[in-house]
Amino acid sequence: MTLIVSGPTGTVEHDGGVFHPEQPARIFSVMDGVRALELDDEIVYPPTPKAELSDLSRVHSVSYLRELEAFCEQGGGDLDPDTYARADSWTAARRAAGAGLAAVAALEEHGDGVAFVPVRPPGHHAERDRAMGFCLLNNVAVAAASLTARGERVLIVDWDVHHGNGTQSIFWDDPNVLYVSTHQFPLFPGTGKASEVGGPKAVGLTVNVPLPAGATGDVVRSAIDRVARPTIEQFAPDWVLVSCGFDAHQADPLSELALSSGDFAELARIVNGFTSRSGRLALFLEGGYNQVALQESVTATLGALLGIDTHPVAPTYGGPGMQELRAAESDRERAIDQLHTLNPNVEGSR
Amino acid sequence: MSAPQSIIVGFDGSEDSKAALRWAARLSGAMGARLRIVHAVGLLEHAGLSDHAVARRETALQVVTDAGVRSADVEWTVVDGDPCSALLRMTIAPESADLIVVGSRGSDAHAGSLLGSTSLELARHAAVPVLIVPAERQIGDTAPV
Numbered sequence: 001m002t003l004i005v006s007g008p009t010g011t012v013e014h015d016g017g018v019f020h021p022e023q024p025a026r027i028f029s030v031m032d033g034v035r036a037l038e039l040d041d042e043i044v045y046p047p048t049p050k051a052e053l054s055d056l057s058r059v060h061s062v063s064y065l066r067e068l069e070a071f072c073e074q075g076g077g078d079l080d081p082d083t084y085a086r087a088d089s090w091t092a093a094r095r096a097a098g099a100g101l102a103a104v105a106a107l108e109e110h111g112d113g114v115a116f117v118p119v120r121p122p123g124h125h126a127e128r129d130r131a132m133g134f135c136l137l138n139n140v141a142v143a144a145a146s147l148t149a150r151g152e153r154v155l156i157v158d159w160d161v162h163h164g165n166g167t168q169s170i171f172w173d174d175p176n177v178l179y180v181s182t183h184q185f186p187l188f189p190g191t192g193k194a195s196e197v198g199g200p201k202a203v204g205l206t207v208n209v210p211l212p213a214g215a216t217g218d219v220v221r222s223a224i225d226r227v228a229r230p231t232i233e234q235f236a237p238d239w240v241l242v243s244c245g246f247d248a249h250q251a252d253p254l255s256e257l258a259l260s261s262g263d264f265a266e267l268a269r270i271v272n273g274f275t276s277r278s279g280r281l282a283l284f285l286e287g288g289y290n291q292v293a294l295q296e297s298v299t300a301t302l303g304a305l306l307g308i309d310t311h312p313v314a315p316t317y318g319g320p321g322m323q324e325l326r327a328a329e330s331d332r333e334r335a336i337d338q339l340h341t342l343n344p345n346v347e348g349s350r
Numbered sequence: 351m352s353a354p355q356s357i358i359v360g361f362d363g364s365e366d367s368k369a370a371l372r373w374a375a376r377l378s379g380a381m382g383a384r385l386r387i388v389h390a391v392g393l394l395e396h397a398g399l400s401d402h403a404v405a406r407r408e409t410a411l412q413v414v415t416d417a418g419v420r421s422a423d424v425e426w427t428v429v430d431g432d433p434c435s436a437l438l439r440m441t442i443a444p445e446s447a448d449l450i451v452v453g454s455r456g457s458d459a460h461a462g463s464l465l466g467s468t469s470l471e472l473a474r475h476a477a478v479p480v481l482i483v484p485a486e487r488q489i490g491d492t493a494p495v
Contacts (some may be wrong), residue, residue: 021399071465079466080432081362082392130471132432133393162393165435188393190430190439254397294488 001111001278001306004044005034006103007096007285010120013090016084021254021289022120029291030118033298037308038296044113046106051097051142058145059170064129068093068136079131082188093121093136103282104239114305115270115282116244118298122216122286124164124207124243125189133162133189136256140243140284147239155180155237157228157271159220159264160245160286161255163192167243168206173199178207178235180228182220184248185210194328195335200346203339207231209328213256214320217263224270227329227342232274239280242271246288246297246330250316254289258319259276261296261312265304272305281305353450354479356384358440360433360468361410366453368413370483373449375419377481385424386447387414390436434471441478451481 015024034043056065071077072090079085097118103115123140125133142153154172158164158181168191171177183192194321196208209223244262248257268283275281283301288294300312339346359374361367371387378385387410394400411421429436440447452469465471469482 019399021394021397067465077466080392080434080468081390082394082432085465124403130434132435132463186430188391188396188430189432191435253399254393 002044002110003039003042003302003306004046004103004106004110004113004115005036005118006046006048006099006106006115006237007118007242009048009095009099009276010092013088014086016086016122016190020084020121024120025291026288026294027118027120029294030285030298033295034118034302036295036299037302037306037309044106044110046102048095048099050091050094051101051137055101055142055146056094056097056137056332058149059128059159060126060139068131081208083131083134084137085131085136089121089136095119096121096123097137097139097142100139100282100284101146104143104146107279107282110279112307113277114302116302117282117284119285122245123284124158124160124167124286125162126166127169132166134287135166138166140197140241141167143282143284144171144177146239148174152176152238153235154178154239154241155232155235155274156241156243157224157274158243158286159267160243161248161250161252161257162188162245163208164243164286165189165191167193168196171202172206173201175205178205178232180207180224180232180236182209182211182223184213184215184255187255194331197335197339200343203346204231204336205235206276207332209325211257211321212324214319215257215321216316217259217266218315218317219319219321219325220257220259220263221266221270221327222322223327224267227325227332230272236276237274238276240271240275242283243286244283244301245286246294249288249290249293249297251290251293252288254287258316260316261293262315262341264297265300266315267313268301268304353381354383356386357449358386358388358437358447359451360437360453361387361389361408362405362433364453366455366483370451370453371410371413372417373413373481374481375417375424376416377451379419379423383449386427387424388427388429388437388440390431390433391431392430392432396430398439411463433468434475438475441476448478450476450478451479451483454482454484
């Protein structure tokens with residue numbers, strides 16, 4: 001199977017300094033993880049032009065895009081207590097979003113393989129008209145919207161430790177996008193309850209599985225396999241895009257889930273099973289702030305998809321969260337039933 | 351139009367947020383409204399990596415007391431999220447706050463731009479009134495009594 005690496009971007013630009021965890025060094029660790037696969041010149045690196053305003057405006061308001069561009073032109077600054085922009089951040093963010101579009105195009109051109117999009121700044125917290133959570137433009141949403149614009153159905157699996165509030169809100173009422181998120185809760189950004197199930201035209205097409213601190217890989221796998229799988233199979237996606245954060249790793253400094261690199265390999269195998277055919281899976285880098293964990297997890301994830309045994313750390317078991325999974329299933333069913341009861345005309349999946 | 355019954359005030363430990371809290375405390379006292387002090391915890395603060403002022407409950411309650419309001423009459427609430435989103439979520443059920451009070455410049459301020467300004471973002475997005483307390487004024491001289 002061909003590995004398409006659409007990137008890296010953000011290796012120099014958009015630099016908030018060594019004390020900010022979302023820093024260029026992350027990308028070097030990620031690419032060390034790619035190199036550890038020892039595929040060398042077998043990897044396809046497509047050109048990655050910047051995303052155009054017409055691409056970005058499918059998911060962001062034009063006023064926000066203009067404001068962000070102007071903010072950066074004036075030198076940038078802090079957008080909130082977590083999120084910064086620099087003079088070159090507008091360009092960096094457009095490059096990151098463009099790399100996602102290039103990944104989709106490359107998959108179509110090759111007809112098979114898997115695409116990895118190692119970019120920064122990350123994207124899944126960015127909302128239609130707001131930056132937050134280290135994110136300026138929503139990279140995975142830009143790619144998904146380019147596909148739905150031509151009638152494709154897109155599954156987005158978000159296994160970053162933080163809920164992808166931006167992606168959820170952008171596709172909240174879109175019947176052509178199924179958004180599935182596993183995340184630590186409570187934790188930033190404070191959204192992602194199981195009772196958040198989608199808008200009137202897309203009831204059930206948002207699947208949130210909040211997990212307690214300390215949850216291990218077996219819990220996350222069950223969340224996708226047990227809670228989300230029926231909805232995914234009913235939805236029957238044409239494309240599978242992954243918001244592929246590695247901050248659910250037990251060594252990550254920003255959160256408290258307990259996954260190993262081997263767990264990411266297992267998750268990759270599961271989501272690969274959701275694709276309709278070869279060449280329809282792309283993984284977008286989101287979070288992940290321990291450099292060693294990043295490198296090992298990238299190697300394990302891509303190795304699992306390519307059939308390369310990279311000898312990752314063993315998957316984890318036995319942490320808390322199974323009880324919360326059952327509660328999430330109940331909360332979700334109750335929320336969907338309530339929406340159908342309140343308005344029998346709502347559309348979507350049970 | 352009815353008087354506010356449930357006021358929330360954003361507090362990040364900055365001098366501007368203290369000024370907003372003084373104003374909110376006196377306003378809630380004068381109107382008999384419920385007052386909740388809301389502190390939003392972001393990614394960096396959760397990890398102990400924030401270089402901004404640390405917002406502490408004790409500091410906030412001292413500001414309330416200094417404003418002549420009993421600290422027992424206000425509530426301290428910690429919410430995950432960025433300040434704007436956290437405050438907006440507090441305005442919908444079941445929290446249902448009906449007035450937001452914030453300082454005009456928080457610790458995330460960037461002069462001259464809508465982006466980077468919690469107060470202006472709130473003014474744009476909130477479905478309830480937003481009271482923005484001027485930063486440079488001596489609020490103690492002008493707050494409601």
